[in-house]
Amino acid sequence: MGRTVTEHPVRLAKVRSVTVEVRQALRSDARDNRERILAVARLAFATDGLDVPIREIARRAQVGAATVYRHFPTKDALLAVAFAEQMTVCSAIVEEGLAQPDAWLGFRLVVKKLIETHAHDRGFARAFISQLPQEAGFAADRARTLRMLAELVDRARTTGELRDDFVLEDLILALMANEGIRAESTVRRLAAARRFAAFMIQSFQTSPTRAPLPPAVRLPLSTP
Template sequence: MTAQVGTKLRSDARDNRARILAVARLAFAAEGIEVPIREIARRAGLGVATVYRHFQTKDELLAAAFAEQMVLCSAVVAEGLAAEDPWQGFSLVVSKLMEVHALDRGFARAFMSQLPQALDFAAERDRTLRQLLELVDRAKRAGALREDFVLEDISLALMANEGIRAEAPELRVAASRRFAALMLQSFQANPTAAPLPPAVRLPLTSP
């Protein structure tokens, strides 16, 4: 009987953790990282204390919620570094980061800010940012990226990208691709008037 109770408790704990993470991912993706813990608990149908039993701080919850996106982001930057042409590698990374951001507002804020501070997430993010800086340096040395470009310009592009409003995820991605193409032309040392991806009809005002 004791073993059965212990197994049931462990099962309940696993279910609660999975529910918290599922709710947190949806909330952070749609609304950003400012969604408070108490709101995550309410949507998960759990008490705030239960959330804190699984995640002692909000940073821990953010890191767990964004673990898969962090792996994807690191892979994107590594792919860019592996490209033979520095500008093509840089363009690929900017385009894909903006596409990820179009689908997940919370992750881009966590990645480009100092949050979350959970050690594993922070270490992986810092490593990826160093690789991103290396990619920027390569593109500048090749004469493809303007000399006054700084990493914060990617932050600015992501912040502007967050302003894209469309109900359907595929429309947000399509609009983000066109915006990324515009940004990349402005980042070039000697911009060329390349064709843009198709335009997307968007509302003129925020909902």
């Protein structure tokens, strides 16, 4: 039986429809893989440090290493995307402190919020402190945040409330110490970080006011 005039266009339309569906499915799978890789990477960096190899992240995400590299050509690129949101939050905190009319109040706010933010995500804390990743966009955002912090420190010293001998590295030292907090849960780690922040703020002040500290937190004691 001969084919009708309209049969070929109809079949072509069906082929195109199937092709579009396949492409959409592939794009959806790629998005799912990317999000799973990022979720696994964030957890791995937070619990095991930044030295976790790409192949181990791929294994935990149940994809091949080639799939990870397809989305993130380098480990720096993966680190940058994994912590991009936290870097934005970190910058916003410092901007909020600079916007305060009272420089000492702004400084205290920034110390408290940075310590809490870093305690909430130790992976990001390690990335920020260790100057990793070196990916251009992330590194530029971090450098901008540090410049704003330096400006805030200068303003707070000018008020006479912040010790004259305080330098920006002292705040980095506090963040490094804060990263070492170990607790049985995120809630306890954040509570411990708040108490630690209060101690740090008092130590940074020219004439410390002995305000009540946040409640103490029971932490595990490591033994040799």
